[in-house]
Amino acid sequence: MESFRALLIEEREGKVCSGFVRLQESQLDAGDVTIRVAYSSVNYKDALAATGKGKIIRRFPCVGGIDLAGTVVASSDARFSPGDPVIATSFDIGVAHHGGYAEMARVPGDWVVPLPAGLSLFEAMALGTAGFTAALGIVRMEENGLRPEKGPVIVTGATGGVGSLAIDMLAQRGYHVVALTGKESEADYLRGLGAAEVMLRQHLDLSKIRPLDRGRWAGAVDNLGGDVLAWIASTMEQGGTIASIGLAASMSLNTTVAPFILRGVSLLGVDSGYIREPYRRGVWQRLASDLRPPHLAAMTRRIAFDQLPETFAEYIAGQAKGRVVVDVAGS
Ligand SMILES: NC(=O)c1ccc[n+]([C@@H]2O[C@H](COP(=O)([O-])OP(=O)(O)OC[C@H]3O[C@@H](n4cnc5c(N)ncnc54)[C@H](OP(=O)(O)O)[C@@H]3O)[C@@H](O)[C@H]2O)c1
Numbered sequence: 001m002e003s004f005r006a007l008l009i010e011e012r013e014g015k016v017c018s019g020f021v022r023l024q025e026s027q028l029d030a031g032d033v034t035i036r037v038a039y040s041s042v043n044y045k046d047a048l049a050a051t052g053k054g055k056i057i058r059r060f061p062c063v064g065g066i067d068l069a070g071t072v073v074a075s076s077d078a079r080f081s082p083g084d085p086v087i088a089t090s091f092d093i094g095v096a097h098h099g100g101y102a103e104m105a106r107v108p109g110d111w112v113v114p115l116p117a118g119l120s121l122f123e124a125m126a127l128g129t130a131g132f133t134a135a136l137g138i139v140r141m142e143e144n145g146l147r148p149e150k151g152p153v154i155v156t157g158a159t160g161g162v163g164s165l166a167i168d169m170l171a172q173r174g175y176h177v178v179a180l181t182g183k184e185s186e187a188d189y190l191r192g193l194g195a196a197e198v199m200l201r202q203h204l205d206l207s208k209i210r211p212l213d214r215g216r217w218a219g220a221v222d223n224l225g226g227d228v229l230a231w232i233a234s235t236m237e238q239g240g241t242i243a244s245i246g247l248a249a250s251m252s253l254n255t256t257v258a259p260f261i262l263r264g265v266s267l268l269g270v271d272s273g274y275i276r277e278p279y280r281r282g283v284w285q286r287l288a289s290d291l292r293p294p295h296l297a298a299m300t301r302r303i304a305f306d307q308l309p310e311t312f313a314e315y316i317a318g319q320a321k322g323r324v325v326v327d328v329a330g331s
Helices: 044-051 122-141 162-170 182-195 227-234 258-262 279-287 307-317
Strands: 004-012 015-026 035-042 067-075 085-088 104-107 112-113 152-155 177-181 197-200 217-222 236-243 266-269 301-305 321-327
Touching: 004 227, 004 307, 015 044, 035 044, 035 085, 035 307, 044 067, 044 152, 044 307, 067 104, 067 122, 085 122, 112 279, 122 162, 122 217, 122 236, 122 266, 122 321, 152 162, 152 227, 162 177, 162 182, 162 217, 177 182, 182 197, 217 227, 227 236, 227 258, 227 307, 266 279, 301 307, 307 321
Parallel strands: 152 177, 152 217, 177 197, 217 236, 236 266, 301 321
Antiparallel strands: 004 015, 035 067, 035 104, 035 321, 067 085, 085 112
């Protein structure tokens, strides 16, 4: 490919901006595996990065897109050969190394995962970092003893990518899932994914969170942080497990140690970015098998490469729903 299209994020006079450019293959970052990108996806982090609403980019200029799936065109890593379908997510992709919003990508072999049997490249990006992270959270909570018979699991930021996928995967595994959302109009969508109950964030009184309140949850997948996470900690059942995944509401956490030392609650940090092999491939294998979300197609929408800027705005406004796959090759 002589030159290819990319969404480049730059810093000009202290301001972050992004736009479509044409790059040469020689402008790609160093790496062992060169990939013709078929699809990428949109995560909250991508929207923060491209709009400059969050300090995400660690090296300017940088092609955005923390997720990519495509076909190997060249590889100096013996694990990959031309023609192999692969996924690359996490590490520095789209934040300090040119990412998936480009028709071509080149990345270190350690960042590449073979496409698991049973998943298409499109499905891999419908899952993307959001699906990988939701699955990682569930795997880690179950390693910590969470089981469906232990009680309900609450999922916050429920209509978002991580939230929708976590609900779908947990419900399919037999959990009683309670979806916490700010979007009253999406209750049917959440029930359709398998949520047994839908709670509205607006109905919570977060002005007075007690150190310990009535225990309600055996597990929690938290995408919001801040007061919602503090309230969850205070309402966990004895021995409950929280997977702290996101900060869509706040980076802060103002809580007490009471849930941890009086109820034995575990607060598990989930970081999809730097988790290494064999964990990484193992989670992707499970996404193609026992953790495969049954409603993946129903929660996913495909956009053209050109539609990225308007899609970022939806994410920044907290209006994201489900997953968005970017048709990079189709542009
Ligand atoms: N730890 C990791 O490795 C990792 C990996 C992936 C993502 N994340 C983080 O996980 C979070 C979710 O990611 P995502 O890609 O699923 O994002 P997303 O698709 O944008 O979903 C976030 C959801 O959170 C809720 N929300 C958004 N803004 C909010 C606000 N100001 N206050 C309260 N609720 C708000 C909304 O759901 P409702 O209206 O339904 O509440 C929204 O749909 C993000 O913070 C992201 O950075 C972390």
